Amino acid sequence: MATGKPYLSPGLPIPVAEPDGLSQPYWEGLRQGRLLVQRCKACQGWQWGPEWICHRCRSFDLDWVEVAGKGRIYSWERVWHPVHPALKDHGPYVVVLVELPAADNVRMIGNLLGDPHQAVSIGASVAVAFEHHADADPPFTLAHWRLA
């Protein structure tokens, strides 16, 4: 599912892959509305965030696999302090740490859409929501979360 207007204020830095391209498949996947997670071809282990080497077996043979955009809130925080000048008049907003059962419960950070004052429960089911910025230079997409 895609979001409507941007969750956070305009003026934040545009997320791009590192110069070495490590996370490039992740960002390209988001642009296509797909959530990709690294998986080791040697031991089948999942991992997040992106790395050049498998944490389990030290193989360099890693793949990017699309996973269902469904997860559970593992932890969360309501952010009041503006961590960037563009957020000066924005707060609060809710950041969630989401575990993905489809990928051996690797955990991803994201924003929780909806009322920034909403009650948040550990373990609540969430679904990914893609926020496309097609007119940005370069274009990018963010993966947010909403209660399922």
Ligand SMILES: [Zn+2]
């Ligand atoms: Zn491995």
